[in-house]
Amino acid sequence: MKKVACLFILLFALLSTKAQVPDKSWWTFSYLQNQSPQKDLLNLRSLNEHFAGEHGFIQLSADGNSFVNSKQQEVRFWACNGGSLAAGFDDKKLDSLARFLAKMGVNIIRYHGAINPHGKNTRLMEVDTTEARSIWRCVAAMKKQGIYTVISPYWPANGHMGGWIPAEWGIDGYSGKDDMWEVLYFNKRMKESYKAWVKYLYTTPNPYTKVALKDEPAVAVIQVINEDSPLFWTMSAIKPALAKMVGVQFSEWLRNKYGAQPGIKDTTELLPSYDMTIPPRQHANSRLHDEVEFYADHQRAFYDDMVHYYRDVLGCKQLINGSNWRTASQSRLLDLERWTNSGAEVIAVNKYFDPQHKGPNSGWRVDPGDFYGAPSALKNPADLPTNLKHVAGRPMMVTESGWNLPNRYQTEGALLVAAYGGLTGLDAFFWFTPTAANYMQEPYFTFLNIKGQHPMNRWSTSTPGEIGMFPANALIQRLGYVKEAKVLQEQRTMKSMLNRDVPPIFEEQSFDPNRDFVISDNKDKGELSPLTFLTGGVSTKYDSKKDTIQLSADLKKLIKPKESKVTSITGEEELDYKTGIFVLNTPKAKAVSGFLNSKKSFNLNEVTITSNNKYATIELVSMDGKDLGQSKKVLLQVGTIFRPTGWDEQPATFDNNHKQTDGFKIINTGKMPWLGMPADGTISLKNKLINKAIQLDAAGHAVKTLDLQKKSNSVTLKLPPDAFYILLEN
Structure with missing residues (x-):
């Protein structure tokens, strides 16, 4: 019995080390907004x-x-x-x-x-x-x-x-x-x-x-419209009056397709959305096949009409996007959904990285007593919001996304978006959502009190870990510091899409805490790994005469499951998804992110980064457009883990969509100000032009000059514990 008790105590101690709650060593984050x-x-x-x-x-x-x-x-x-x-x-x-x-x-x-x-x-x-x-x-x-x-x-x-x-x-x-x-x-x-x-x-x-x-x-x-589609689960929840209206329009569509037939009623009863998500079992003229085709034709006609109305009737000169939603089955219906939208000029989707947050009010707030799984995208790369199949000839936007609270690994998000977004040609990624004029000074719903605590706003991006990581990554994206490269071009026929055939590659389903009242147990697998999205751009073309795919690289050389590593076709991005470490290595931007103390040292040509942090994101980005070895102005940006003062959690196992998940129970949601885990590491840069290091506060103002160790052709800097923005300049 004593042995069992000792083992339990040891196990609990090991689990507790993962909680990473703030202690006295963490630094206080502040934003002085009234400076000149x-x-x-x-x-x-x-x-x-x-x-x-x-x-x-x-x-x-x-x-x-x-x-x-x-x-x-x-x-x-x-x-x-x-x-x-x-x-x-x-x-x-x-x-x-x-x-x-x-x-x-x-x-x-x-x-x-x-x-x-x-x-x-x-x-x-x-x-x-x-x-x-x-x-x-x-x-x-x-x-x-x-x-x-x-x-x-x-x-x-x-x-x-x-x-x-x-x-x-x-x-x-x-x-x-x-x-x-x-x-x-x-x-x-x-x-x-x-x-x-x-x-x-x-x-x-x-x-x-x-x-x-x-x-x-x-x-x-x-x-045109946000988050709606007849190809999503909500179609099964429409009111009877609307279902009858749709049934009448479906009957009219059937008569146009087959001619007047006695078997076509005035109102055709609609099948459940679930039927569209399972493998086809009937011939092409089955009722289910017709219903899917009717929805697709009707939705395409709707968006075509809206484009006509905006463009030709109102005289709007802007580009137009139909919607930004997903389907009840990404494998069987998403390409069809994108086809219905492709009469407009821009394709979009809303796709979040799920923090595996569970609680009675998890759709809009974080309560004490809630659970979360603490996933990092670095260890769950198939869930990256940038894993998208682009439509050829159309810009692609993610119109809502984020590493929402209570996610502890927010600082990886902006880097991964800039790196993989640049690689795949993603045109815009809209973080959801700022909730203040700068940083949110009060991220709590103070009108609610739960045993002396206030719930947090789960949707705010106005946090040090998210909006605070914008500058370096905005530079990477805006200035094109990452090479774009296509790795796969797909062509699909309308026949295969209407048959709901599973394509060789498709986007993984993401979870919406407010909408997924049906969770399908989708066993569909594509021929190609979802890690293909991390090797380069994936695009598809509709209305082809034949279903084909064209690869620009040997994926076996880029995706190595035994080593748990995936490398981009350009060689600029590498992810070790077992240890959770991402490396970006381009001439003008170099970065590492993840659980860095498992490796400690990273040699990126002109830059060497060492870190003992359990988790951190460290980036060096040229600010003058020159390669880092010749730049006279470099932004060094550091993000670790940020938590409110007094935040407390404990290891726990909870039910996450009928799956037992190891994570944490939130004991205390804390209070302001934010606290940052101390940075612990050094950077070395082979650049003889840099001779000064200025630590900046969150508002970008000088705090102090740091001790920069210079050699003949390089500089070395030990990161201060409260590192956030550091300017390296001539």
């Missing part, structure tokens, strides 16, 4: 245009795969959400937000809102003029700082619809707190109302710029 901008030594505003749209509307490149301006110059974006903060910010605070984002390297923002009428006693054709003014204010404020805007004006989730659907709207079966998934696609009254809303938004002169949005080059992309 003239003292900024780290300010990326100069990367932006004098004003957004200075060189005309954002357009497609010659091959359609990326963005250019009217001079056909490539435009590279570092992006975030947060445009809707305009609804609650006064002019001074909104201007402060725009200045801060530009300073951090952001040059495009997304306004995710709802232009529809809100609440009781409204009429469906009315416009929420208050929301319209917020959008106009956002565009005007961001434009002055060289930040473009993407506008997403409608999301059928009830919370965005205003919290109450009046019966007076006349949408059969929908009232009160109903979500309105799929209504816009099939209800003509809803569709005409949507057109009335956006007509007002885009054709009324913006009172803050005197220019209607349709003629505003500072608006880069119009998004």
Whole structure:
């Protein structure tokens, strides 16, 4: 019995070492926002245009795969959400937000809102003029700082619809707190109302710029609808009145396909969404096959009509994106979903890295007593949000994503997005979402009290570990420091997509805590490993005559499962997903991220990095466009683990979607300020031009000059414990 007790104590002690809660050695993070901008030594505003749209509307490149301006110059974006903060910010605070984002390297923002009428006693054709003014204010404020805007004006989730659907709207079966998934696609009254809303938004002169949005080059992309599709699980939850309406339209479609036949009823009953996710068992003329084809045809026609309305009726000159959603089966339906969207110029998706957070309110907050799995993308590379199959001839955007709280490994996120986004040609990755004009000073819902603690906002990106890592990675993305390279080009036929055949490679499913009321046990496997996405760009082309794939490299040389390593086709990125260490090695940017003390030393040509940190992200990035060996100005950026003061957790096993997961139980959500785990390491740079190291605070202002050890052709610096931004210069 004593032996068992001793083993239990030992096991508990070993597990406890993984908790990594703040102690007295951790440093206090602060942001002094009232210092003079003239003292900024780290300010990326100069990367932006004098004003957004200075060189005309954002357009497609010659091959359609990326963005250019009217001079056909490539435009590279570092992006975030947060445009809707305009609804609650006064002019001074909104201007402060725009200045801060530009300073951090952001040059495009997304306004995710709802232009529809809100609440009781409204009429469906009315416009929420208050929301319209917020959008106009956002565009005007961001434009002055060289930040473009993407506008997403409608999301059928009830919370965005205003919290109450009046019966007076006349949408059969929908009232009160109903979500309105799929209504816009099939209800003509809803569709005409949507057109009335956006007509007002885009054709009324913006009172803050005197220019209607349709003629505003500072608006880069119009998004028709956020997160909705008949090919998703929500189709099985539509109200009976809408199901009947869809059934009537399905019957009409069947008659157009087969002609008048006695077997076609006036209303065809819809099959469950689940049936679309399983292997086909019937011939091509089966009812299920027809239903899938009907949904695809109908959704494609809807987006084509919306493109026509925006472009030809309203006169909007911006690029257009249909939606950004996924499907009930990524393997069997996602290519079909992307095809329905490809009548518009831009493809998008919302895809988060899941912190495996479980609790009664995990859809919007982090409570004491919640559980989380503490995954790092470095050990779970198949879940990276940048693992995307691009559509050939269309730019690709991730319009919502992040390493959301309570994720402890946030500092890896921005680096991985910049590195793998650059490799694969990802055109914009919008972090979701800033919740303050700079860093969130109060990330808690203070109106709630749980045994003396306050829940945290799980969706804020305004944290040291996320928005704090923007500068170095904005430089990497904006200045093209990572080589883009394609590794796989796929072609698919409409026949195989309508048959729901599993393609050789597909994107892994991501989890939404607010929407996945059905979790399919999808056993589908592609011929190619999902790690292929980490070797280079993967693209697909639709309407082909034959299903084909073309590889540009021998994947066996790049993906080595026995060693748990994957290398990019360019040789610039390498991931050891067993130990959880990522290395970026380009002429102008070098970085390591992960559980560094398992290796300790990293030789990256001109740069050597050593670290004893259990976890850290360390980056050196040229700020003057020259290779690091010749640069006169280098940003050294360091991120470890950030936690609130008093944060406490303990090892625990919990149920994560019917799977027992080792993780942590949150004992205390803590309080402000943020604390940072001390950095422990050194960097050496072979560069005879660098002779000074200046430690900066979070606002980019000088704190002190550090002891830089110089040799004939190199410099060495021991990282201070509170390292965040350090400027190496001549």
